[in-house]
Amino acid sequence: MNTIILVIIGMGLVTYLPRMLPFVLLQNKTLPPFLEGVLKNVPYAILGALIFPKVFLIQKDPLFGTIGAGTAIILALTGANVIIVVLGAIAVLSFYSFMF
Amino acid sequence: MLEASIAEGKTSSFKLGLQAGSSIAIGYFPIALTFGLLSKTTGLSLLETLLMSLIVYAGASQYMGLSLIAAGTSPFVIILTTFVVNIRHFLMTAALSRKVEEQSKFKRGLFAFGITDETFSVLATRKGKFPLGYGFGVTSIAYASWVINSGIGYVIGANLPQFLQASMTVALYAMFIGLLVPSLKRNVKVLFLAAISAGFNSIFIGFHVMEEGWSIITSTLLSAVLIEITETYKRKKRVEER
Numbered sequence: 351m352n353t354i355i356l357v358i359i360g361m362g363l364v365t366y367l368p369r370m371l372p373f374v375l376l377q378n379k380t381l382p383p384f385l386e387g388v389l390k391n392v393p394y395a396i397l398g399a400l401i402f403p404k405v406f407l408i409q410k411d412p413l414f415g416t417i418g419a420g421t422a423i424i425l426a427l428t429g430a431n432v433i434i435v436v437l438g439a440i441a442v443l444s445f446y447s448f449m450f
Numbered sequence: 451m452l453e454a455s456i457a458e459g460k461t462s463s464f465k466l467g468l469q470a471g472s473s474i475a476i477g478y479f480p481i482a483l484t485f486g487l488l489s490k491t492t493g494l495s496l497l498e499t500l501l502m503s504l505i506v507y508a509g510a511s512q513y514m515g516l517s518l519i520a521a522g523t524s525p526f527v528i529i530l531t532t533f534v535v536n537i538r539h540f541l542m543t544a545a546l547s548r549k550v551e552e553q554s555k556f557k558r559g560l561f562a563f564g565i566t567d568e569t570f571s572v573l574a575t576r577k578g579k580f581p582l583g584y585g586f587g588v589t590s591i592a593y594a595s596w597v598i599n600s601g602i603g604y605v606i607g608a609n610l611p612q613f614l615q616a617s618m619t620v621a622l623y624a625m626f627i628g629l630l631v632p633s634l635k636r637n638v639k640v641l642f643l644a645a646i647s648a649g650f651n652s653i654f655i656g657f658h659v660m661e662e663g664w665s666i667i668t669s670t671l672l673s674a675v676l677i678e679i680t681e682t683y684k685r686k687k688r689v690e691e692r
Binding site for chain 2: 384
């Protein structure tokens with residue numbers, strides 16, 4: 351077996367375990383209210399960290415990510431569906447990089 | 451008769467899940483396409499590219515894996531770095547654990563494979579608990595899209611015009627924004643949670659305080675804990691004032 355396949359299997363394992371373990375082990379546990387509250391906050395906090403600052407760094411030109419993020423935020427604020435937000439950001443950036 | 455109605459309930463929640471997941475499937479299209487394209491330029495075969503999407507199934511890790519393979523990094527370091535990038539999944543699956551109405555450990559274990567940043571965000575920002583059939587609907591359409599589009603990207607990605615290749619790199623982030631903003635409009639607490647973790651993460655990464663994987667986890671925890679402390683304090687104060 352070549353090294354790349356081994357690397358892929360290893361990467362698969364260390365990706366699957368953090369997904370599976372808490373999901374199977376914590377199923378019927380009642381946690382202290384404070385911890386419960388923290389876990390409820392996680393989804394929103396993690397989205398903030400997944401978006402910023404990396405969205406500004408997707409291309410060498412930082413304006414590129416800024417325009418993309420700005421378009422997505424405006425579209426999402428108008429209540430557009432996620433698909434429209436994604437395709438809209440791509441469309442605006444295509445126009446931008448086509449023009450400049 | 452009873453069995454039939456139960457089976458019907460299952461299909462319809464699976465179908466509803468497929469519908470909810472279709473936005474992820476479309477969002478994955480440009481991201482997976484770009485992955486396939488990068489994989490080809492890194493020198494992986496089509497089989498290796500498909501295997502990576504089938505077995506690893508994690509956008510951030512796969513992009514990172516490619517750049518480490520290209521740099522000639524040792525397998526052990528690649529796998530360790532992947533683990534660090536994925537530690538955030540511990541937080542996510544712990545948070546999602548009680549939202550699923552399913553007792554079978556095997557089914558839960560199987561379902562857990564399909565939890566990504568995107569499927570998690572769709573499922574976790576949904577109000578209340580959901581049946582596993584719904585969850586499988588969301589994850590299976592996303593998974594299929596990820597794997598198929600990685601292959602398509604490998605085969606045809608390089609033929610796409612340059613401006614389109616560049617603009618598609620925003621897809622992942624636009625999707626996160628599209629998932630976050632609706633909850634943010636409903637509740638100002640969400641705005642604080644996202645802004646505080648974004649702030650910490652920008653500082654940690656901007657000043658090279660820690661690697662990205664650790665930075666995301668630390669910023670998320672700091673924000674989630676700080677907001678919870680503030681909330682608990684406010685609640686106590688309200689009780690005392692009464």
